[in-house]
Amino acid sequence: MTLTKPNKAPPVLIFWIIAGWVGFCLLPWYGIEDGFWSFEWLIDGYPFDDDYAPAAFLIAQGEKLWLAPLLIPLVLPLFALRCSKSDPAYARLLVLAGSIGFAWMIAQGFSIGIRGYNFEWMNAAFGPLDDRQFGMGYGAMLCASAYLFLLTQGIAARGAVNGDVFVVSAIGGVIAIVTAFVFFPIAKMLFAAFVTDDGAYSILVFFDKFFNDRIWGLGCLAGARCGAAWNSLFLAVLVGLITTLLGLAFALVVTRSGFRYKRVMRALTVLPIITPPFVIGLALILLFGLSGTITVYVSELFGVQPTRWLYGLPGVLIAQTLAFTPIAFLVLIGVVEGVSPSMEEAAQTLRANRWQTFRTVSLPLMRPGLANAFLLGFIESMADFGNPLVLGGNFDVLSTEIFFAIVGAQYDQGRAAVLAMVLLFFTLSAFYAQRAWLGKKSYTTVSGKGDAGVHPLMPKGLAVPVLTLALAWAAFTAVVYAMIMYGSVVELWGVNNSLTFKHYVTAFSVRFAEEGIRWTGAAWDSFWTTITIAAIAAPLTAAVGLVTAYLLTRQNFAGKNSFEFGTMLSFAIPGTVIGVSYILAFNVPPIEITGTGIILVVSFIFRNMPVGVRAGIASMSQIDKSLDESSLTLGANSWQTFRRVILPLLRPAILAALVYSFVRAMTAISAVIFLVSAEYDMATSYIIGRVENNDYGLAIAYSTTLIFVMLAAVGLLQLLVGRVQIGRRKHVEMKGAT
Amino acid sequence: MNRKAAVFAGSLVVFAASASMAHADKLTLYCSAQEDWCQLMARSFEDATGIDVNMTRKSSGETFAQIRAESSNPKGDVWWGGTGDPHLQAAEEGLTAEYVSPMRDQLHDWAISQAESAGNRTIGIYSGALGYGYNSDLLAANNLPEPACWKDLLKPEYKGHVQMANPNSSGTAYTTLASMVQIFGEDEGFEFMKGLHANINQYTKSGSAPIKAAGRGENTIGIVFMHDAVKQAVSGFPVKVVAPCEGTGYEIGSMSIIDGARNIDEAKKFYDWALSPEAQNLALEVNAFQVPSNKSAETSESAPDMSQIKLIDYDFKKYGSSDERKRLLQKWDEDVSTLPQ
Known part of the structure; x- marks a missing residue:
């Protein structure tokens, strides 16, 4: 524990005490209907108007008296200011104040809503309340944060995590926001799986919806259709494997080969990630659909009947692989770069050849990256919604089923909740499988010691297939994007192919009027x-x-x-x-x-x-x-x-x-x-x-514009954040490469 | 943590700049028709009354889900457009408010009967007949005859050429199912659906997707509302529209005021305005080929001529109710969708 001078309160404590008082006495307690960012309240009846009053003013006027107990935990920490930090009373006071304040905030917030008490038993116990409250505003939020961080400071003072205030506060903060914005809404949603038609809770409803042929059917083994759960699982495993493989190939080409156009390749692999949904799907349909350019060409060449092969697993697989390979690449590039050249040089010094070095040193050190890349690909595929919607055909997956359980002709929140649980089960299993595979081994390669090596190039036997694979995929991506660009400048994609800029004009026209620029475009x-x-x-x-x-x-x-x-x-x-x-x-x-x-x-x-x-x-x-x-x-x-x-x-x-x-x-x-x-x-x-x-033209023109905006933004971010300097030499021929 | 707070505060300032400070009469409109139609309605109402309109466009299913989720604290005022069934369901669940507009005597009977079957919680604003459309290029390329009736679609030569939406996810497809049951009777209607199932190449999720696929040449015949097919043809795609010879069902696009609306007076103003011929004529500007509910509103020349179409006496009250819907869909799930194709 850090030693502080006695009777000198830490500035963080003073900060949060002041914040708490400001939130309680100065800022409007409740949310303001005109929006969080409007400041009209300053001139419109503040601080006495009910809608804009701080909690202190409300209580002083005898309203919303349930807020009064919140004063106690604001007063308590004032005593802590006089204790030394090592005094047990200091910790006890802060923990007490923080937990009372936070608990009361939650209790009053959930029990009194816009229609008085939220729970029946409270009406029964206290009689109906003819008052109500709206959502939290600036004051309430500041107060809640103050209580939270008083509590974490108290816990730290008791010696948790070596008494480290920053770490305890960070943990407390993350837990609080994750609970509020992840657990709470999800729990609320999942409870729907147990609700019967007349609003009661029952486990039977859950079983009824869970054991359903549309989720678990295995008909595809016998020529019919499989359930959405199996489809999703199969698709996600395939997508995870393929994207990891392709991502690794790209990462290797960019970091460990003498390939000259790395920059182009890198940009190309990042394109799909900045593409709005539906666009890749539409481009694929235009290339490979029943009347697609390539389909028609091939069918005329070989005299075969064009088919709808794209719709279903193949189409979704291609689209998702296009879309998610960049994510695998982004994860893997950091890891592949991070593998310490010293270890690889050590292996080479010990007379391992390039292939042995790669297989026994570099590859195992990339395992965290590979596992993470697979996990992300798997989860992205599971949760993806746009591509199956456009290309899925009769291949049902969980994400679209959930969507249509909610917005379809039959609103069935319970079914959506059950499907969501199945999906969650798969993704969490993948998550734990990944951890098991990584085990407790150490993958540390960047240490404090001198580490000025050069990454060896890939072994020849590996370089050729990797480069071929990466190039072929890059070429495919390029073709898809060329189609998208083309689609934004033709009159009506696939029907009337005369060139026009009218879609861009409709979306993004501006007019220069006297009072400045008028943004007249629809977008x-x-x-x-x-x-x-x-x-x-x-x-x-x-x-x-x-x-x-x-x-x-x-x-x-x-x-x-x-x-x-x-x-x-x-x-x-x-x-x-x-x-x-x-x-x-x-x-x-x-x-x-x-x-x-x-x-x-x-x-x-x-x-x-x-x-x-x-x-x-x-x-x-x-x-x-x-x-x-x-x-x-x-x-x-x-x-x-x-x-x-x-x-x-x-x-x-x-x-x-x-x-x-x-x-x-x-x-x-x-x-x-x-x-x-x-x-x-x-x-x-x-x-x-x-x-x-x-309006495909307008949609694609808008998407294309977004792609360029994002490219610019990504470039800008790269400039702002800068490159990591691990202090390594560079290959001479790598000069200028990123 | 303080630094994070500083970053957050900084971004708040950026955000504040983009926030609006308007404080006039306002109306929050949930719109389930096509985007440009929604925009036009919102802007024209603003011009006509000076009331600010906040418009959100979502499909009728999405809007219904949202109104339901927001029911304890409604954010919307009026829900305009979209097929009638979710409006009827919302009325059934008490999510929408009763209102009898003074404009009512100017409307077609079907619009009023829609209101009456929902206890005045909704009203018809346009209608459109069910039918199908086909891609004439593809039909010729595959040497297929031109279909004219529902039963034509059962012919074996159309195998793999017909597309419709899944009635579980699409209101259009549910209307198809309910129409077949009403045209042919329940048993024969389901026999028809089974025969159709053999020729279907894909059950799409969204109702108008089959005809869009047909427009792009990805499918030959799509079972949809006829105004959707007309729209494809007018957009320049080689699509021909068919009004089936046995007669057909139809939808009534509806409008409802949301129960507990915050701007109830403005909502009523919009409601009355939207039933006027001036407001309904706006449909012509955006290629919406539905038939307007006001008797004196104009209908587009390209629109399917409702007097030439054999419309059945569609029972919206019965087939729009949750129980009947559930029963038919379950039967379709068990008896039709599981058959091999």
Whole structure:
């Protein structure tokens, strides 16, 4: 424990005490209907108007008296200021204050809603309440955070995690937000699996919906159709394997070959990840569909009847492989670069040839990357929704089944919940299988010791097939994207092929009027909303993800496994389920954010955070712990160590997390479709509207524009974050390569 | 953690700049028709009344799911457009409010009977007949005869050429199923569905997907609402529209006021306005080929001529109810969808 001078309260404590008082006495307690960001309340009756009053003013006027007990935990920590930090009373006071405050916040928030008491038994016990409250506003949120961090400081003072305030607060913070924005809505949604038609709970309903031929049928072995569960599983395993393989091939070509056009290749592999949904599917249909260019050409060449082979497993597999190979690549490139050349040089010095070195040293050290890449591919495929929708044919998968259980002709939330459970079971099993495979071995390669080596090139026998594979796939990707570009500049794709720019004009025209630029194009509204939301969500996602990864790899604390499980959970759940559960959970107090931009930002943060976590874990498990230890020994605290030692070494992971979350926020569709509102419409939901309306030209032109915007953004991020400097020499011929 | 807070605060400022500060009369409109139609309705209503409209466009299934999820704290005011069944279901569950518009006497009988069967919680704004469309190029390329009746689709030469949506996921396909039951009687209707099943190449998820696939040349015959097929033809795709000779069912696109709407007065204003001939004539500007419910509103020349189509007396009350729907779908699931193709 750090020694502090007696009677000198730590600044963090003073900060949170002040924050608590400000939240209680100065800021409006409840959410403001005009939106979180409007500040009209300042001139419109504040601080006495009911809608805008801080809690202190409300109580003083004799209203919302259930908020009064919240004062006690604000007063208690004032006494702690007078104790020394090593005094047991200091810790006891803070823990007491924090837990009372936080618990009371939750209790009152859930029991009193917009229609008085939320629970029947409370009406029975206290009589009906003819008062009500809306969702939490600035004041309530600040107060809740203050209680939370008072509690964590108290726990730290009692000696948890070596009394490290930063680590305990970070754990507390992550647990609180993951509980609020992942567990709570999901639990609310999953309970639907047990609800009978008349609103009672019963386990029988669950069994009835669970043992269903449309989920578990094995008809495909006998020529009929299989259940959605088997289809999803089979597809996801295939996609996971193929994307990992292709991702590894690309990573090897980029880092360990003399191939000259790496830059082009790298850009090409990243293209699919920045492509809005549906576009790849449409391009594939135009190439390989019944009337597709290639289908027609081949059928005329060989005189065979064109078929609908694309619709079903083959089409979805191709589209998902196109879409998710870049994710595997992004995960693997960091790991392949991170493998220490010293070890490979040591192997070569011991007379291993290139092939032996690769097989026995490099490849095993890449295992965390391979496992993570497979896991991501598997989960992405399970949760993917756009591609099966366009190309699935009669091949039903869980994600689309869930979607149509909710928005289909038969609204069946229970069935959706059951399907979601099956899906969750698969993804979590994959997650645990991956951990078992990695085991407890060490994959550390970046240590504090001098490490100035050069990666050996791939062995010849490997280089040829890897390069061929990568090139063939890159060429295929290029063709698909050429088709997309072409589709945006023709009159009517597939029917009238005269060239035109009218789709771009419709979407993005501007007029220069006297008062400035007028954004007259149809797409501008959703375009700006999308950019803003993505730009806000990306850094927050990266921050939450990396802090979590740091806690998971570097700290030991009770309940770490369930903590990890919780942070991965949201990724394993398809967006559709997230979308509906967010509406169910956040349309009513205490957290009332539907119809705002916040709910979109929040859903993106928790949907995409796991990628930040995985990328962070993969990179951090390669960085030797002795680096942290030496920093700590030299007197830095854990925040300083995190900030000055680990963070700079994590640049590839930060970049991956930032890029991924920005791009996903711009291309996500399944959760978004439930969460967009009139004011906050997103590009993807707008594009789907156009596709439904046959405006393929406009949809593709918009998508193409988004692709270029994202390319620019990714480039910009790369410049901002910078490249990691591990202090290695470079191949002379690699000059200029990234 | 403080640094994180600073980053967060910084992004709040960015966000604040993009937020609107408007505080006039407003209306939140959930729209389930095509995007450009929704936009046009919202903007025209703003022009006509000065009331700000916040419009969200989602399919009728999605909107119904949302209204249901929001029921304890409704955010929307009016739900305009989309096939009638979810509107009827919403009425059945009390999610929408009763309202009798003064415009009612100007409407066609089918629009009023839609309102009456839902206890005045919804009303018809347009209607469209069920039928099918085919890609004439593909039909010729495969040397197939031109179909004219429902029963034609059962002929073995159309095997692998017919597409319809899955009635479990699409209101259009459920209307098809219910129409067959009403045209042929329940037993023969299901025999028809079984025969059709043998010729189907794919049950799509969305209702209008079969005719879009036909337009792109990915499918030959698609069973859809005729106005969807007309739209494909007008867009330039080689699609021919068929009104089946045995007669056919139809949908009634509806409008409802959401129960507990925050802007109830504005919602009623929109409701009355949307039933006026001026508002319904807007459909012509966006290639919507449905038949408007106001008697004096105009119908597009390209639209299917309802007087030439043999419409059955579709029982919306019976076939729109949750129980009947559940029963028919279960029967279809068990007796039809499991057959080998």
